[in-house]
Amino acid sequence: MESGTVLETLRSLEEEALRELGTLEDIDSLETWRVAYLGRRGKLTTILRSVGSLSPDLRRSVGAAGNQVKTLLEEEQARRSDEIEELEVRRRSSLRAIDVTLPGRPLPQGRLHPTTQILREICSSFTAMGFQIVEGPEVEWDKYNFEMLNIPRDHPARDMWNSLWIDQQDADGRLSMLMRTHTSPMQARIMEQTKPPIRLIVPGKCYRYEATDATHEWHFYQVEGLAVDEGITLANLKGTLYEFARRIFGPDRKVRFRCDYFPFVEPGVDMSVDCFACRGEGCRLCADTGWLEIMGAGMVHPKVLAGVGYDPEVYTGFAFGMGPERIAMLKYGIDDIRLFYGNDLRFLRQF
Ligand SMILES: [Zn+2]
Known part of the structure; x- marks a missing residue:
């Protein structure tokens, strides 16, 4: 394999990896990105592994370049990870923030019966x-509800009111208290x-x-x-x-x-x-x-x-x-x- 071709591949891989890294916005996609480039079967790992088949001279130069790319990608990954975390914090706090321009929620309003x-x-x-x-x-005495209004006991006019009596008897054993039937x-x-x-x-x-x-x-x-x-x-x-x-x-x-x-x-x-x-x-x-x-x-x-x-x-x-x-x-x-x-x-x- 030509060393120039491998170095070019490394450079375009670095470019591609960095471009992609800039678009990531959450921790999950960052991990997917890491696996794709730096994982055990990642693109960069595969190239670095192939270095063994090169001549000793090439092995040294390509290996050094590859390790540089690897270090760079790891550093950029860590930096992007910090940025994403900060974004997350900002997103969560904006959810809690009060938007004073929103119209108020209507309070349920009672009214008179x-x-x-x-x-x-x-x-x-x-x-x-x-x-x-x-x-x-x-709750009224029979005296006020009826008698003093010219409605004595046994007066037929009492039939005009069907009364709710209270269990309260007078000296003669008659019910003497009731829920008033009128005012x-x-x-x-x-x-x-x-x-x-x-x-x-x-x-x-x-x-x-x-x-x-x-x-x-x-x-x-x-x-x-x-x-x-x-x-x-x-x-x-x-x-x-x-x-x-x-x-x-x-x-x-x-x-x-x-x-x-x-x-x-x-x-x-x-x-x-x-x-x-x-x-x-x-x-x-x-x-x-x-x-x-x-x-x-x-x-x-x-x-x-x-x-x-x-x-x-x-x-x-x-x-x-x-x-x-x-x-x-x-x-x-x-x-x-x-x-x-x-x-x-x-x-x-x-x-
Ligand atoms: Zn009418």
Whole structure:
């Protein structure tokens, strides 16, 4: 073999190896490169091994050149290995770095439950008219829930409320405590403790032992209202509730009052607004009547006033009670009361 040819081969091998080395970017491909050139069957090793078949003179010069190439490649490999390691470190730290130009991740945002929203709306429409907000206990004595509201024991009107009783008996062995069936007990509680004038509303949760359907829940909210003073008449009741209806359902609402029966008022009325969906012409929402019932009301019964020590000859008052869920159902076109407490986010997110 000509020494010139071998030396040329060595030079082009060196060139090829260095060019390839510059393109490597990870430790694995660096190892592949090492095996290909410097490994036991690598290209350079093969050439160096063939030196033995040359004449002694050539053997010396080619061997020296070959060893130089080998040393160079080993040094370059070590240098490239350091570079690759540094690249790796930089790549990993850039993954951890914060890119301040990226848009922020949206935080999940909560909102008020539709019942809470309508309760706040109802309350603020009354506080704007000078009413105070008062809350009361959800577990109530029979005395406040019924008796002081002119509903004595064995009175047939008790059948209007299916009650959830607490296992608590009075001296006669009768159940005497229950989950309040309405917010009306606060009428008696407040009047017992306060002198007129009284103007307040009582928002709160009520409970009834009731099979549920599209219009009945076993627990729901009520807003009770009470105004007592000298000279209060049915005209005050109508004016106040008319203003309320206009604030909640729109300024051009008409209202209708009809006689109704509640044991703790006399006379009692039910109040309707003209259907805002069909403007009184009749539709599905108002069951073709053109009217939507929104609450019960009336003048406080003289017996209730006397029961808390007010002189019914001096003081008169009106009371009203409404279901905020029903108000929300009418206002937003919700057709099933059970949706309010079913905890279905698809429903709740609409409000
Ligand atoms: Zn209608």
